[in-house]
Amino acid sequence: MKNKLKVLRAERDWTQAQLAEALEVSRQTINAIEKGKFDPSLPLAFKAARLFKLSIEEIFHDEA
Amino acid sequence: MTDSNKEIASKAASFQQKNRSNTTRLGFWTAIWLLSMALSNFGPRFIWDFNTAITTIMVLLNLALGLKMILSNIDHIKGLDELQQRIQLNAMAVTLGLSIVVGLTYSNLDVLKLINFHAEISHLVIFIGVTYLIATFIGNRKFQ
Numbered sequence: 038m039k040n041k042l043k044v045l046r047a048e049r050d051w052t053q054a055q056l057a058e059a060l061e062v063s064r065q066t067i068n069a070i071e072k073g074k075f076d077p078s079l080p081l082a083f084k085a086a087r088l089f090k091l092s093i094e095e096i097f098h099d100e101a
Numbered sequence: 102m103t104d105s106n107k108e109i110a111s112k113a114a115s116f117q118q119k120n121r122s123n124t125t126r127l128g129f130w131t132a133i134w135l136l137s138m139a140l141s142n143f144g145p146r147f148i149w150d151f152n153t154a155i156t157t158i159m160v161l162l163n164l165a166l167g168l169k170m171i172l173s174n175i176d177h178i179k180g181l182d183e184l185q186q187r188i189q190l191n192a193m194a195v196t197l198g199l200s201i202v203v204g205l206t207y208s209n210l211d212v213l214k215l216i217n218f219h220a221e222i223s224h225l226v227i228f229i230g231v232t233y234l235i236a237t238f239i240g241n242r243k244f245q
Contacts, residue, residue, distance in 0.1 A: 061116040062116075063181075063185060068244075069184055069245075074244050
């Protein structure tokens with residue numbers, strides 16, 4: 038699954054650590070999601086969507 | 102600091118504080134359990150001369166402290182985020198599988214007299230610890 042997390046984070050000038058803090062996960066998790074190595078759960082995706090005031094589909098895209 | 106940044110900082114503090122306190126609590130109960138294990142093992146020989154009542158109490162206390170340590174570990178795992186939980190779950194699955202397979206093979210080697218020493222439970226405990234450490238390390242590397 039692809040995502041725009043890195044772009045959205047950069048637009049707000051946030052570090053991975055800051056985003057991790059906002060989503061209450063570790064920095065390692067944010068890094069893994071941004072690199073496409075780990076797909077977040079639905080609750081975490083919703084949390085990210087709420088944080089960026091976007092829909093889940095605007096952040097995460099199915100690669101299929 | 103903006104309101105949104107303040108909110109982020111406060112969330113960070115709660116998530117990190119919770120993890121830190123869970124880890125500290127797990128470390129504390131593990132240390133206490135280890136101490137009680139040592140005491141219930143060496144106490145009868147070196148301190149209370151195999152007094153049955155004291156030995157029984159110490160063994161039961163050791164068991165109770167072990168259960169408390171397990172509960173602390175559950176709290177610790179629950180406090181981790183979803184990626185960390187996945188890494189731990191994978192490490193536990195690898196450790197459990199290998200411990201059963203390798204442990205039984207090792208026991209067979211002893212029973213069939215293919216090794217000239219006893220297959221001690223302590224060897225298995227060391228194997229479990231090392232396997233879990235390696236599996237956790239590999240899991241962390243995989244998601245870096």
